[in-house]
Amino acid sequence: MAPRWLSTFYLLLACTLAGCTTTAVTVEATFPERPVVQQLPLAVSVVYTDAFRNYTLKESIPQRGDWEIDLGAAQVTLFRAMLPAIFTEVRERETLAAEPEDSPVDLILAPELLDMQFSIPFQTRSNFFEVWLKYEVQLYEKNGKTLVARYPLTGYGRTRDGFLDSAQVAIEQAAITALRDAGAFFAIEFPRNQDQLAAARARARLAAPAPPVDPAPAPEPAPTDLEDPTI
Amino acid sequence: MNTVARAMLTIASALTLGGCVSATIEEVRTGPAASALAMESPIVVLGRRHNNGYETESQFVDCVGKNLKATKVLPEQQFVDALYPWFEPRTAPLGTADLPRLFANEAVAKRVEALGVRYLIWVDGVTNTTDQAGSMTCTISPGGGGCFGFVTWARDASYEATVWDLETQQSMGRISSDASGTSYMPAMVVPVPIIARVQAQACSGLANQLDAFLSGAPPEAS
Structure with a gap:
């Protein structure tokens, strides 16, 4: 039988190592299927890159171990639920490329998660787990080359620190709230910006290279930032 | 009395003991009471979650x-x-002034009509721990274990419910519910929690007053 001091040592060692564990969170969410929004007479193609589909945030918090938050599948689910309500037709692509000539697609959307941050009550001395998301939806003409605009999109979500809830559940719920927030903002504000979008497309067309008379590559037109999408 | 019976008695006592809670309900009516016909349609209770420092639970x-x-x-x-x-x-929408713009969206108006919702109740507020004191020590040893000490904490629940009539797009009135109380937990081997159910008191007080408000009954003295 092991001496008592050895048992105590193992117990202390286990408690110390517990601080070095990894907290893994896989965000699994469903979103309302048919958002109540104005549908635009536009057909779009959406590019979900591998980086977007498999996005995982890895971060280390001192005294609280490593964290891994897998958001990829959930954000694809959000866009799949939201976009068919906004556009008449939605097609999916894995890479950005030109649409065929006979394609009905008007625009190509390429969403990108630029930044994701989160905080836990230990860090903020508050009662909340919080998640921030910063997206950029790049809008291209159907040739896949002419960048029309960069549409900024942010999301914020928080969950109260529950006595019986685990940190995983709290962070997952905060991430779902942040996704819903980003989706809500896009669904409401994007249809309101059609005049700005039309103007941006016109500018992009004017700046686009002429038909290939000269084989020399033309400089890429400067994209429009829809910095303040609100009207 | 054997040990098991004594333990059961202690737990039963703890469950039945409750700390004192003082509650205040106030009502402000700004519109007519709901008609009996309108009360047949479902209502919705929503929590406010846009504030920076707190969100309604x-x-x-x-x-x-x-x-x-x-x-x-x-x-x-x-x-x-x-x-x-x-x-x-x-x-x-943060106020009834936002409703005309919201309902100008035909899809929104149709969806609300399909749900049949006439009245919407916004609940805004939070329950906070305002004070705590005391200490308790628990030990476990091969011969047994127990706790010794005394802990006390005070909680304050403050909520306001605003009733909107979606048909007239006006506010019908507000009801506020405040409750506060102090909980105690003395421990002599076994901790005996004497909990002041502050939030539950605020909830039942608010719900009862909302019932009276919607049915047009005069406010009750609290």
């Missing part, structure tokens, strides 16, 4: 909805999902 909103007896209550999440994206924390 979901369980409190659920509690108010479950305690309303006057009419059928549509679950909060069902309503918010059905009207997505218009009732998220960032996009929800």
Whole structure:
């Protein structure tokens, strides 16, 4: 039988190592299927890159171990639920490329998660787990080359620190709230910006290279930032 | 009395003991009471979650909805999902002045009509721990274990419910519910919690007053 001091040592060692564990969170969410929004007479193609589909945030918090938050599948689910309500037709692509000539697609959307941050009550001395998301939806003409605009999109979500809830559940719920927030903002504000979008497309067309008379590559037109999408 | 019976008695006593709670309900009516016909349509109780420092607890909103007896209550999440994206924390209307713009959207108006919701109740507030004192020490040894000490904490629940009539797009009035109380936990081997059910008291008080408010009964003295 092991001496008592050895048992105590193992117990202390286990408690110390517990601080070095990894907290893994896989965000699994469903979103309302048919958002109540104005549908635009536009057909779009959406590019979900591998980086977007498999996005995982890895971060280390001192005294609280490593964290891994897998958001990829959930954000694809959000866009799949939201976009068919906004556009008449939605097609999916894995890479950005030109649409065929006979394609009905008007625009190509390429969403990108630029930044994701989160905080836990230990860090903020508050009662909340919080998640921030910063997206950029790049809008291209159907040739896949002419960048029309960069549409900024942010999301914020928080969950109260529950006595019986685990940190995983709290962070997952905060991430779902942040996704819903980003989706809500896009669904409401994007249809309101059609005049700005039309103007941006016109500018992009004017700046686009002429038909290939000269084989020399033309400089890429400067994209429009829809910095303040609100009207 | 054997040990098991004594332990059972201690637990039963702890469950039945409750700390004192003082509650205040106030009502301001700004519109006519709901008609009996209108009360047949379901209502929705929603929590305010746009504030920076706090958000109304979901369980409190659920509690108010479950305690309303006057009419059928549509679950909060069902309503918010059905009207997505218009009732998220960032996009929800903050006042009745926002309703005409919201209902100018034909799709929104149709969805609300399909749900049959006439009255909407916004609940805004939070329960906070305002003070705590004392200490307790628990030990476990091969021969047994126990706790010794005394802990006390005070909680304050402050909520306000605002009733909107979606048909007239006007506010019908406000009801505020405040409750505060102090809980105690003395421990002589076994801790005996004497809990002041502050939030539950605020919830039942608010729900009862909402019932009276919606049915047009005069405010009760509290």
